[in-house]
Amino acid sequence: MLPRCAISVCHVFVLVLCLSSAEDFDWTKNDHGSFYYGTFPAGFSWGAGSSAYQTEGAWDKDGKGLSIWDVFSHKKGKIQQNDTGDSSCEGYHKIKDDVGLMKDLKLNHYRFSISWPRLIPTGIKSDHINEKGIQYYNELIDHLLENKITPIVTLYHWDLPQFLQERYGGWQNISMVNHFNEFANLCFERFGNRIKYWMTFNNPWSVAVEGYETGEHAPGLRLRGTGAYKVAHHIIKAHAKVWHTYDTQWRAKQKGMVGISLSGDWGEPVDITNQKDIEAAERYVQFYLGWFATPIFHGDYPQVMKDFIGRKSVQQGFGTSRLPSFSPQEKSYIKGTCDFLGVGHFTTRYITQKNHPSARSSSSYFTDRDLAELVDPRWPDPGSEWLYSVPWGFRRLLNFVKSQYGNPMIYVTENGVSEKMLCTELCDDWRIQYFKDYTNEMLKAIKDGVNVKGYTAWSLLDKFEWDEGYSERFGLYYVDFRNKNKPRYPKASVQFYKRIISSNGFPNQREVENWRRKAVETCSTSNQLLAAEEQRSTAANILRLIHDPLTSHMEMVTEIVVPTVCTLSILLSAVFLMFLLRRRN
Numbered sequence: 001m002l003p004r005c006a007i008s009v010c011h012v013f014v015l016v017l018c019l020s021s022a023e024d025f026d027w028t029k030n031d032h033g034s035f036y037y038g039t040f041p042a043g044f045s046w047g048a049g050s051s052a053y054q055t056e057g058a059w060d061k062d063g064k065g066l067s068i069w070d071v072f073s074h075k076k077g078k079i080q081q082n083d084t085g086d087s088s089c090e091g092y093h094k095i096k097d098d099v100g101l102m103k104d105l106k107l108n109h110y111r112f113s114i115s116w117p118r119l120i121p122t123g124i125k126s127d128h129i130n131e132k133g134i135q136y137y138n139e140l141i142d143h144l145l146e147n148k149i150t151p152i153v154t155l156y157h158w159d160l161p162q163f164l165q166e167r168y169g170g171w172q173n174i175s176m177v178n179h180f181n182e183f184a185n186l187c188f189e190r191f192g193n194r195i196k197y198w199m200t201f202n203n204p205w206s207v208a209v210e211g212y213e214t215g216e217h218a219p220g221l222r223l224r225g226t227g228a229y230k231v232a233h234h235i236i237k238a239h240a241k242v243w244h245t246y247d248t249q250w251r252a253k254q255k256g257m258v259g260i261s262l263s264g265d266w267g268e269p270v271d272i273t274n275q276k277d278i279e280a281a282e283r284y285v286q287f288y289l290g291w292f293a294t295p296i297f298h299g300d301y302p303q304v305m306k307d308f309i310g311r312k313s314v315q316q317g318f319g320t321s322r323l324p325s326f327s328p329q330e331k332s333y334i335k336g337t338c339d340f341l342g343v344g345h346f347t348t349r350y351i352t353q354k355n356h357p358s359a360r361s362s363s364s365y366f367t368d369r370d371l372a373e374l375v376d377p378r379w380p381d382p383g384s385e386w387l388y389s390v391p392w393g394f395r396r397l398l399n400f401v402k403s404q405y406g407n408p409m410i411y412v413t414e415n416g417v418s419e420k421m422l423c424t425e426l427c428d429d430w431r432i433q434y435f436k437d438y439t440n441e442m443l444k445a446i447k448d449g450v451n452v453k454g455y456t457a458w459s460l461l462d463k464f465e466w467d468e469g470y471s472e473r474f475g476l477y478y479v480d481f482r483n484k485n486k487p488r489y490p491k492a493s494v495q496f497y498k499r500i501i502s503s504n505g506f507p508n509q510r511e512v513e514n515w516r517r518k519a520v521e522t523c524s525t526s527n528q529l530l531a532a533e534e535q536r537s538t539a540a541n542i543l544r545l546i547h548d549p550l551t552s553h554m555e556m557v558t559e560i561v562v563p564t565v566c567t568l569s570i571l572l573s574a575v576f577l578m579f580l581l582r583r584r585n
């Protein structure tokens with residue numbers, strides 16, 4: 001995800017590009033190929049995903065501790081409309097309902113995350129373990145397995161216990177490595193008999209850059225140029241430690257796998273004949289996915305990051321590079337700590353070389369890369385400002401992973417598209433198009449030889465979208481957040497995704513077109529249901545409005561009129577008393 005400042009820079013560049021070089025720039029020179037009809041390998045796993053803070057709600061129930069997101073979202077002005085995840089989709093109370101939806105979709109797997117402060121309220125295992133939290137995840141896991149849905153678990157999807165943030169500065173502090181390892185070990189101990197797919201972190205890029213560099217995400221720190229690199233360094237060490245813990249203590253008995261979920265946009269050179277653009281695009285991907293993947297697969301940061309950040313740090317008068325370094329022992333400890341790679345991917349950028357000034361005051365992750373990001377104004381962008389639909393970028397990213405990291409086993413952990421809050425349209429034709437084209441590019445990548453074993457649509461439900469609150473909806477299922485019960489309604493994409501799953505791919509053009517037509521037809525029933533519910537809640541709101549003047553009048557009587565009358569009476573009595581006393585004298 002791009003921070004807002006970068007997005008505006010992007011927009012300016014788009015504009016400049018449109019004005020200055022619309023004629024001489026050939027957008028079609030990337031041959032993106034046609035649709036490929038065919039099926040996925042047998043046993044390919046289809047799923048959908050969620051994360052704890054985004055869906056569970058129950059933020060203060062049953063002994064859960066506070067997370068940095070609980071605290072951050074309660075601060076005014078941090079989240080769109082000051083939304084919070086306090087109740088979100090109420091997933092904590094809806095295990096059966098939600099597993100029912102997954103069953104209906106015929107999912108093979110469900111990806112969710114475990115809330116660290118729900119299990120360990122302070123984050124420190126020796127303080128206290130919350131058995132009610134353990135019980136919740138036990139129920140979820142058991143219910144999934146009873147329904148033949150494989151659980152894929154993320155240990156850290158951004159909700160650090162607040163206590164660890166306050167006491168140690170969160171991921172800036174190396175002590176997080178041990179605390180996280182203890183939490184992970186507890187999860188292996190309690191759930192590992194049933195969980196075979198573990199992921200240590202979800203999208204650590206976001207944790208580092210948005211949490212500690214730009215401050216758009218919790219904990220909201222703006223430690224530009226240094227914070228993100230330090231945090232990433234500790235996260236990579238924490239990941240490696242947890243992998244070794246599993247490897248030495250649990251693997252033989254539990255026979256599971258431990259990976260990490262990394263996000264990455266694809267970066268395509270603006271001019272594929274220009275060496276500088278080619279290198280800038282490569283840098284874009286190395287600073288994104290490569291920042292974490294290269295140490296984990298090869299033991300150290302990408303050379304280009306070491307070169308660029310090192311050189312700039314010297315120019316800026318720093319004694320050493322702002323990018324920390326690993327010792328030889330650390331390198332060999334970290335290298336190879338990945339049984340499978342989770343890939344989260346949503347969008348693509350065009351990249352061109354752009355030198356940024358090297359002033360110390362402007363040092364940042366973004367200026368370190370010396371590049372500019374552009375988008376093609378013709379790319380569809382139905383929802384989030386940063387999310388353009390560019391399916392061919394997905395195939396390129398997957399091939400990049402194959403060639404850079406020795407063709408690892410891949411699970412796509414996130415892929416999907418959003419729409420804006422006010423859109424109560426369940427006939428999400430654009431999402432059908434997005435899933436159709438992106439999964440097709442993934443199929444092409446598999447034909448290219450990329451070892452993709454599973455795909456996770458993001459997300460099962462509409463949910464709390466971090467700093468965007470509920471204003472962006474990624475769900476296959478629509479959630480009515482205005483209703484206390486948070487009812488779910490299937491969007492048309494549910495029907496379409498279901499067909500891809502049951503055919504394990506795309507049989508032929510006629511059939512796939514039929515799926516689409518039928519999906520859009522059936523969604524009109526759900527649309528009617530939702531419209532009826534909307535009418536009902538609008539009527540309820542009108543009643544409340546009629547009722548409101550009465551209530552507010554009563555409030556005025558009790559809160560303003562009564563105290564004023566009392567005070568006046570006391571004053572008048574005092575004046576009257578004084579008057580009487582004077583007369584007596």
Ligand code: NOJ
Nearest residue numbers: 001051202203344414465
């Ligand atoms: C990646 C994050 O992991 C996920 O939580 C979020 O919903 C998506 N990006 C969409 O922004």
